[in-house]
Amino acid sequence: MSVRLKFTLSYAGFLMLAGVLLLAAVWVFLRVDGATRITPGSVPKRFLLLHDFAPAVGTVLIFLLVFGLLGGWILAGRMLAPLTRITDAARMAANGSLSHRIQLEGRKDEFRELADAFDTMLARIEAHVAGQQRFAANASHELRTPLTISQSLLDVARNDPTHDHGELVDRLHAVNARAIDLTEALLVLSRAEQRSFTREPVDLSLLVDEATETLLPLAEKRGVTIHTSGDITPAVGSQALLLQMTTNLVHNAIVHNLPEQGAVWVKTSVRPETVVLTVENTGEELSPQLVSTLTEPFQRGTGRIRNDHAGVGLGLAIVKSITQVHDGSLTVVPRPAGGLRIVVQLPRANLRFSR
Incomplete structure (x- = not known):
């Protein structure tokens, strides 16, 4: 019945x-x-x-x-x-229609609460599906670019045997390296979103030291000075992913900086319930509207052209994903004098580290 x-x-x-x-x-x-x-x-x-x-x-x-x-x-x-x-x-x-909403009228009873919860779920699913579709389209476009360039270089070499093969090999190497970097970034992003990692005690301040040491040659090449400071910051999570997050933040701050005399400030701090990683850099003035899009995959700000170290457009998207899977928050705001101020807050671990 x-x-x-x-x-x-x-x-x-x-x-x-x-x-x-x-x-x-x-x-x-x-x-x-x-x-x-x-x-x-x-x-x-x-x-x-x-x-x-x-x-x-x-x-x-x-x-x-x-x-x-x-x-x-x-x-x-x-x-x-x-x-x-x-x-x-x-x-x-x-049946695939996610734009429909119940929008139940009347007094707020159990049915109204159920309908509102269902509408909220539909809205989130629709936004997630739309984001996945945009991501797939952008990823396909980004992957197609190096493959197209490689095909063009190979066609030139085949049609012109007298062409300088040394230059061709160098260009193919650069294009192939970019494709590999993009593929690895996509794998990191996928692994982070799947939460397929083991949680362990992590000191963010040590990760800052490791990231800045790795990227110091790049900073010196671009005339950027890195300033680090802060306290021991005990967190819990994947050391590999959190190191990737820290490295991406510092790399982003170095690459998208002033042409000369640039600076990057990296600071760790501890609060009662959270640990905080703050990365600031000098650079061009950015509008709040533009800054709000920088954590989306394959988004680049004005003047953020592709060069040897410009990345693949997934740096801050990976940072956002890693922060979320560690139950943290990410804040990106423009600095009044130019550049960005990025703040990552993660749950604090009740652990003690010795250095």
């Missing part, structure tokens, strides 16, 4: 039970009242009353049954109407 039919029968049954109890009470009252009025030689009035009352009882019970069934069916339909709308929306979502 459907839920509506169950509600109908339950309502009718309850109404019938209430009617039977009410009539039984009246029946008992008539019997008691008739017994007190009996006189010698008279016909007991209770028999007359019961004789007249019996057909009325049957009529009332039939009316209650019909009224209970009809009223129960209507009331159950009205009560279950929101559930029908939710079911229809679920079917549409199962």
Whole structure:
């Protein structure tokens, strides 16, 4: 039986039970009242009353049954109407339509809360699917570019045997290295989003030291000075992923800096519930609207052209993903004098490290 039919029968049954109890009470009252009025030689009035009352009882019970069934069916339909709308929306979502919303009106009851929760879920799924589609399209475009360049270089070499093969090999090497970097970045991003890592104690300040030491030659080549400071910052997570996050932040700050006399400030600090990694750099002035898009995959700010160290457009996207899977938060804001200020907050671990 459907839920509506169950509600109908339950309502009718309850109404019938209430009617039977009410009539039984009246029946008992008539019997008691008739017994007190009996006189010698008279016909007991209770028999007359019961004789007249019996057909009325049957009529009332039939009316209650019909009224209970009809009223129960209507009331159950009205009560279950929101559930029908939710079911229809679920079917549409199962068929691939994620733009539909229930938008249930009326007072805030259990059905309204369920409908609102379902709408919120649909909105998040729609945004996630749209983001995945954009990511797939952008990744395909980014991967196609080095392959197209490689194909063009190979065509030139085949059609012009006298061409300088040494220069061709160098260009092919650079293009292939870029394709490898992009593929590795996609793998890191995928691994981070799948949360397929083991959590262990990590000191972010040590990761800062390792990242800055690795990137120091690049900073010196570009005339950028790196300033590090801060405290021991105990966190829990994947050391490899958190090192990747730190390296990406420092690399981003070095590459997207002033042409000369640039600076990068990297600081770690500890708060009661969180540890904080702050990376600031000098650079061009950026609008808040532009900065809000920099953590999206393959987004580059104005003037962020591709060069030997410009990356593949996934640096901050990877930072955002790694931060999220570690239950942290990422804040990216423009500095008034130019450049960026990026703050990563992660849950603090109740651990002590010695250095």
